[in-house]
Amino acid sequence: MxxxxxxxxxxxxxxxxxxxxxxxxxxxxxxxxxxxxxxxxxxxxxxxxxxxxxxxxxxxxxxxxxxxxxxxxxxxxxxxxxxxxxxxxxxxxxxxxxxxxxxxxxxxxxxxxxxxxxxxxxxxxxxxxxxxxxxxxxxxxxxxxxxxxxxxxxxxxxxxxxxxxxxxxxxxxxxxxxxxxxxxxxxxPVDQRQQGQRLDLGGVATLSAALLLLVVPLIFGQDAGWSVWIWICFLASLPAFAIFVGWERKLARRGGSPVLNLRLLTRLPIVYGLACLALSNVTYFAMLFVLALYLQQGLGETPTYAGLILVPWVAAFGIAGPLVGRLPATGRRLAPLLGTLLLAASYASLGVTLLAGVTTGPLFMSLLGIGGFSLGLQFTALVTLLTSSVKSRDAADMSGLLNTIPRIAGVLGVAVFGSLYLSLVPGKGQGIAIHAFTIVLFAFAATAFLAAVAAYLSLHYAKSAASDDAVVLRQERLSEVEG
Missing domain, CATH: 1.20.1250.20 (MFS general substrate transporter like domains)
Structure with missing residues (x-):
């Protein structure tokens, strides 16, 4: 150590x-x-x-x-x-x-x-x-x-x-x-190489192709007007991911070392935990993009103001991290669920304030701070739970998933919600921008609520798995006593 x-x-x-x-x-x-x-x-x-x-x-x-x-x-x-x-x-x-x-x-x-x-x-x-x-x-x-x-x-x-x-x-x-x-x-500390194991080049090739087919259209789709080639790439990514999964399973059966341990994705607490992380990041990265458009193009604010208004969100995100470590075990376990519910409530509250005529200012920034705090609470607790749920030999796989999924989710969020906002603002004017941003905020709230559902399911199945493990352990101990 x-x-x-x-x-x-x-x-x-x-x-x-x-x-x-x-x-x-x-x-x-x-x-x-x-x-x-x-x-x-x-x-x-x-x-x-x-x-x-x-x-x-x-x-x-x-x-x-x-x-x-x-x-x-x-x-x-x-x-x-x-x-x-x-x-x-x-x-x-x-x-x-x-x-x-x-x-x-x-x-x-x-x-x-x-x-x-x-x-x-x-x-x-x-x-x-x-x-x-x-x-x-x-x-x-x-x-x-x-x-x-x-x-x-x-x-x-x-x-x-x-x-x-x-x-x-x-x-x-x-x-x-x-x-x-x-x-x-x-x-x-110096760690040892895994002797006798080689990089899964077939897995690298198929995974890279699948990710490129998914991510490239998301990045360039808006500027390309969502032309035919964009949708062809999207559709092609599905069989590409299927080929990757088939290759990895075949390699695992042969005793090889797959580029990604797919067994992690058979554990429901991990699957739903990653889904929660993805859905919340969809809203976060889209929020950064749409908010900048709303403030600068819609309300005519300066780029400096558009950057500074996000300070409460980002600062509160960082404040939440250390607080998770001070929570009792039950609090840390519930934090992903509570954080995503609070995130959904903050988005909905921002939408309500726009309907009430509050388009920016201290109240708006305070609600952004609550959103950032809730996302930081969820993120820190969820990453802690997911990394703690796997053994050291699977640490690299979990790290890869925890870094890749939020990035792809962010690109997806900008593509989907950015397109939604731009489709709702065919012309200039504060009224149009406020109406469009209000709709997007309520869509963020609905997405965050789905993230809360995923957090609940992750918590539920983790509890069930822990109960099953406890039963197996008691049976093993009884067998040892009887033996």
């Missing part, structure tokens, strides 16, 4: 990587106008600078989590951090938009190599209350990096250091990445 005095530095290394990967999305969004002016990037290139990173990251997560299990999570973590750091340097020095797009795609792969190892490292090196606290800090870093990304992106671009305009948003990653690599090499 890792020495107690080394664990704080271990967490700094692990959570520092999460910070870098998460902040990189926010700062780039803020810097897009400056990148456009500097590199004369087209609209398509600007979109790929953002979505290329997201796509590469989302598609690679499960594969990189498995590589961490096979090759050692420490090795993969440092390698991913190295790739991220070097591509940050390349992005900062990019001479044109094409090079920047290519480096962003590779940077997304580097992020996928390091981020799944974070939850794996927490699960392996922390137990009980210490694990709950570590995941609480993980939640704080997620929220804090989102806030700082909005602020730091604007500050660095506006400062125009050495006439470099947007380039420092990438170059600042380089010294931080080097420091984190030194910390990781010093304080993360």
């Amino acid at each position: 890792l020495a107690q005095q080394s664990k704080p530095w271990l967490l700094v290394a692990l959570l520092g990587a999460v910070f870098l990967g998460n902040i990189d999305v926010a700062v780039v969004n803020i810097a897009l106008p400056a990148i456009h002016a500097s590199l004369h990037a087209s609209d398509a290139e600007l979109e790929l600078i953002v979505s290329g990173y997201t796509l590469a990251y989302g598609v690679s997560l499960i594969t990189c989590a498995r590589l961490g299990y096979l090759r050692g999570y420490l090795r993969m973590f440092i390698l991913g951090l190295g790739v991220f750091t070097l591509t940050s340097l390349a992005c900062g020095l990019a001479p044109n938009a094409l090079v920047l797009v290519m480096m962003r795609i590779i940077q997304g792969i580097g992020t996928a190599m390091m981020v799944p190892q974070v939850l794996t490292g927490i699960q392996i090196n922390f137990e009980g209350a210490a694990r709950v606290r570590a995941i609480g800090l993980f939640t704080i870093v997620l929220s804090g990096s989102a806030i700082l990304g909005q602020i730091l992106g604007g500050v660095l671009v506006s400062a125009n250091l050495f006439g470099a305009t947007w380039r420092p948003i990438f170059l600042i990653n380089v010294p931080i990445g080097v420091i984190l690599m030194i910390l990781a090499a010093t304080f993360l």
Whole structure:
């Protein structure tokens, strides 16, 4: 077991990587106008600078989590951090938009190599209350990096250091990445490779193809006008996932090492827990997107105001994380259900305030804070329960699922609810925007309520499974006594 005095530095290394990967999305969004002016990037290139990173990251997560299990999570973590750091340097020095797009795609792969190892490292090196606290800090870093990304992106671009305009948003990653690599090499315990096991290349190929067929249309569907090729990709993703599942089952029967342990998805508490996580993230990422459109295009607010109004949400999300660790065992077990119910209530309350004529302001921001707090409560408790429900040998699989599913759900949420909002605002005007956002908020509430149902089912089946395990244990003990 890792020495107690080394664990704080271990967490700094692990959570520092999460910070870098998460902040990189926010700062780039803020810097897009400056990148456009500097590199004369087209609209398509600007979109790929953002979505290329997201796509590469989302598609690679499960594969990189498995590589961490096979090759050692420490090795993969440092390698991913190295790739991220070097591509940050390349992005900062990019001479044109094409090079920047290519480096962003590779940077997304580097992020996928390091981020799944974070939850794996927490699960392996922390137990009980210490694990709950570590995941609480993980939640704080997620929220804090989102806030700082909005602020730091604007500050660095506006400062125009050495006439470099947007380039420092990438170059600042380089010294931080080097420091984190030194910390990781010093304080993360060396783990052993899995001897005799090779990466499931067939599984990697079929899973990557299936995810690409699903995610690419979601990212580009709106701009493509939901043309025929978008729907063909959607339909093709279904047999692609079926082929992946068939391949993995066949490999498992032969005694191989699948890229994803599908047995986890036969356990109902895990399936419903992941469904709860997905449904809540559908609303969260869509909320960020639609709220920005509503405030800027609908109400005519400035981008700065649109960014600052989200501070209560993101800050409350981070505050909720550490509070989960202070709850009694029963409270932690019920937190995913209570959090999603509160999330549904916050969305519904926001819709009611719009109907009452309160379109923004302190009350609106307070309700956003309640929404962020409820999502943070649900997220932290759910991740803690799911990671605690599997053994160390399945930590990489669970980490891959916990990182991949929210990302894909977020892309799906933006596609579905973003399209819904835009379809309801055929023209400009505050009244139209308020009406459209009200409908979307009530749709968010309904989706969050479905997440609460999934949380309840996860809780119900987990309780049933625990009762069955207790019965089996008593029978085994009785057999030993009689023997």
